Amino acid sequence: DTGVSQNPRHKITKRGQNVTFRCDPISEHNRLYWYRQTLGQGPEFLTYFQNEAQLEKSRLLSDRFSAERPKGSFSTLEIQRTEQGDSAMYLCASSPSLGRQAFFGQGTRLTVV
């Protein structure tokens, strides 16, 4: 399977714990996006990488959130001191440099208890 891969698929954590999610984009795609989706809503943009550079962050991304994309390959999204309001589906998408179509991964569903 050469699509966008996200791990883990599900994560249950206690409030206050740190969590990290991983996204492996399609190999030749240099654009990578993180979105957050809550039940019944459309995905909301969180952050964007072009290769290893993080070029845009949404105001939704509080200082408890950090994302990296070392060497322009896979990306990680870390949430520190999780809160119940962080419970959501975290989606990763990638697209090629000259394309506009975004390919989404299956997402990581986070539940904070």
Next chain:
Amino acid sequence: QQPVQSPQAVILREGEDAVINCSSSKALYSVHWYRQKHGEAPVFLMILLKGGEQKGHEKISASFNEKKQQSSLYLTASQLSYSGTYFCGKEGGGATNKLIFGTGTLLAVQP
């Protein structure tokens, strides 16, 4: 700035047609359409880049009226596999091509 979709939900019988509308209060330069089944990733359907453009994908097609800042998705002779939530998305501007997704339309096709 989020596009508004209508209807919010629609129930169809197999073989019936449906139209999903997407409206933006601000300028709409392109429209992306996605379908998402429960628990799965959004799947790209099509992108419309020019006002007046119409595109088709199997029995699903779309139109884009740039002047009215609207797009419509047409599903004809619906199949059970069409069930899911449909989202339109507008590009957020700048060089990122990030998408601002619409409010979503839940489509249920029944036998």
